[in-house]
Amino acid sequence: MYRIAKKKKLTAAVTQMEIEAPLVAKKAQPGQFIILRVDENGERIPLTIAGFNREEGTVKIIFQIVGSTTAMLAEKEEGDFIQDFVGPLGVATETKDLKKVCVIGGGVGCAIALPVAEELTACGASVTSIIGFRNSENVILRDEFSESSERLILMTDDGSCAERGNVADALRKLLENGEKFDRIIAIGPLIMMKSVVAAAKPYGIPVTVSMNPIMIDGTGMCGGCRLTLIQNGKKVTKFACVDGPDFDGYEVDFDEAMARSGSYRSFEKREREKNCRLFGAKAN
Numbered sequence: 001m002y003r004i005a006k007k008k009k010l011t012a013a014v015t016q017m018e019i020e021a022p023l024v025a026k027k028a029q030p031g032q033f034i035i036l037r038v039d040e041n042g043e044r045i046p047l048t049i050a051g052f053n054r055e056e057g058t059v060k061i062i063f064q065i066v067g068s069t070t071a072m073l074a075e076k077e078e079g080d081f082i083q084d085f086v087g088p089l090g091v092a093t094e095t096k097d098l099k100k101v102c103v104i105g106g107g108v109g110c111a112i113a114l115p116v117a118e119e120l121t122a123c124g125a126s127v128t129s130i131i132g133f134r135n136s137e138n139v140i141l142r143d144e145f146s147e148s149s150e151r152l153i154l155m156t157d158d159g160s161c162a163e164r165g166n167v168a169d170a171l172r173k174l175l176e177n178g179e180k181f182d183r184i185i186a187i188g189p190l191i192m193m194k195s196v197v198a199a200a201k202p203y204g205i206p207v208t209v210s211m212n213p214i215m216i217d218g219t220g221m222c223g224g225c226r227l228t229l230i231q232n233g234k235k236v237t238k239f240a241c242v243d244g245p246d247f248d249g250y251e252v253d254f255d256e257a258m259a260r261s262g263s264y265r266s267f268e269k270r271e272r273e274k275n276c277r278l279f280g281a282k283a284n
Helices: 022-027 068-075 107-122 142-148 167-176 190-203 254-261 265-279
Strands: 002-009 014-020 033-037 045-048 051-053 058-064 084-089 100-106 126-133 151-156 183-187 207-210 226-231 234-239 246-248
Touching: 014 068, 022 051, 022 058, 022 084, 033 058, 045 058, 051 107, 058 068, 058 107, 100 107, 100 167, 100 190, 107 126, 107 142, 107 183, 126 142, 126 167, 142 151, 151 167, 167 190, 183 190, 190 207, 190 254, 226 246, 226 254
Parallel strands: 100 126, 100 183, 126 151, 183 207
Antiparallel strands: 002 014, 014 058, 033 045, 033 084, 051 058, 207 246, 226 234
């Protein structure tokens, strides 16, 4: 059992928790993930590590209510316990030997992008962070990104906070004005990452994307997290849990990934609504 040391609501649908898991905290690196179960009868869900404190032995996770399990997790309070917290899993984000990097986060993906920006800054890189949200009510981690970035650009789809537009618009503007980066690291919705890759492609800047497909066991055995990459004109199958979650954005078949990611959308909606009726809460 793993104790919830801290809990904080970032928005109506997004929650931050710090879990007491000293062995995970000891080995965790930016870009890696954990798999948890809320209770002994619960499903296994992957969540990317949003931070860690090796001295206190805690691991930070940030999640949005999507289905039944995240709704149940959001009901937990400080001092409560969850059943399983396994990790760290996956390959850490490569941050060494990079001098000038653009870190891009979209929505809850910013929770994954933040520790990457912090690690890059700690390694001496110049970091430009671009973070995007639907509106001002969805903005999270703004102050944290400001502290860990040499420059921060905030975008909202409706212009209710900062500049109107999406993160790809902001990146495109920088590149058109002659800005150069050693690498672009994009983390967020699939359509957002696809747009970032398209914006960077004319300039030949390497783009790393973080893929978070359907995942069950986290060891590559179930095959649920498979991705198709296009390498030298040929289709190659990789598994996000063991080969990723980071991949070369120019190689990812985003259309296939988006089609697969929507496979269980109706099921998630139904289970979330069932759970909300159980707790007497409104579905988000």
